[in-house]
Amino acid sequence: MQISAKICGLSTPETLDAAIDGGASHVGFVFYAPSPRTLSRDRAAQLAARVPAHVQRVGVFVDPDDALLDRAIAAGHLDVLQLHKTPAARSAAIKARTGLPLWSAVAVRTRADLAEAANFGGVADRILYDAKTPPGAALPGGMGVRFDWSLLEGFRHPLPWLLSGGLDPVNLREAVAMTGATLVDVSSGVESAPGIKDVTKIRAFLQAVNDL
Numbered sequence: 001m002q003i004s005a006k007i008c009g010l011s012t013p014e015t016l017d018a019a020i021d022g023g024a025s026h027v028g029f030v031f032y033a034p035s036p037r038t039l040s041r042d043r044a045a046q047l048a049a050r051v052p053a054h055v056q057r058v059g060v061f062v063d064p065d066d067a068l069l070d071r072a073i074a075a076g077h078l079d080v081l082q083l084h085k086t087p088a089a090r091s092a093a094i095k096a097r098t099g100l101p102l103w104s105a106v107a108v109r110t111r112a113d114l115a116e117a118a119n120f121g122g123v124a125d126r127i128l129y130d131a132k133t134p135p136g137a138a139l140p141g142g143m144g145v146r147f148d149w150s151l152l153e154g155f156r157h158p159l160p161w162l163l164s165g166g167l168d169p170v171n172l173r174e175a176v177a178m179t180g181a182t183l184v185d186v187s188s189g190v191e192s193a194p195g196i197k198d199v200t201k202i203r204a205f206l207q208a209v210n211d212l
């Protein structure tokens with residue numbers, strides 16, 4: 001089975017190039033001010049221009065308003081919108097307005113959390129299963145937190161999906177074996193510090209994907 005990878009939270013040309021050269025199918029640009037990975041419009045435009053046509057640019061948002069979406073889509077030439085903490089009705093409005101594919105994040109800690117995925121039927125193009133971050137955490141994602149992957153074993157997915165939350169070059173094989181994911185997403189696991197991507201770790205993660 002061919003496994004694809006998204007490297008998220010890229011903010012420099014060097015680390016973006018490492019993701020592209022290593023074979024990432026998707027690169028993620030964060031548009032959320034509290035995140036250490038958030039991009040200015042100028043930086044987003046600079047990075048977007050380096051991305052070849054076979055790699056998709058994913059914009060990461062937390063319940064964004066229309067003005068932010070418009071600025072980010074224009075600057076980052078986004079192909080996909082990844083929405084965290086964005087209710088299904090608002091997501092539907094965003095999809096109607098932008099016409100772009102949506103990935104809706106479902107934050108998982110317990111089996112009951114998986115039921116939320118069904119709310120995005122007819123709205124999301126993919127569900128992004130991510131770990132629920134602790135109460136009071138600064139961010140709803142991008143904190144290197146993983147969930148119990150066995151929760152996805154035997155789960156009847158209502159939509160296409162991808163796996164994220166605490167992945168890294170070492171645990172990737174176990175995560176894919178347990179969940180059957182064919183698309184994986186990493187941010188913290190390829191960083192040397194929050195918001196600082198590491199070229200060596202990006203290469204190691206993508207090599208691990210290729211070795212599966």
Ligand SMILES: O=C(O)c1ccccc1N[C@@H]1O[C@H](COP(=O)(O)O)[C@@H](O)[C@H]1O
Binds near residue numbers: 030035130141167188
């Ligand atoms: O990366 C961020 O700063 C971020 C901010 C707000 C929402 C989501 C964010 N990142 C996404 O979180 C998951 C998991 O990341 P990690 O590998 O556990 O660090 C991933 O989909 C990122 O795109």
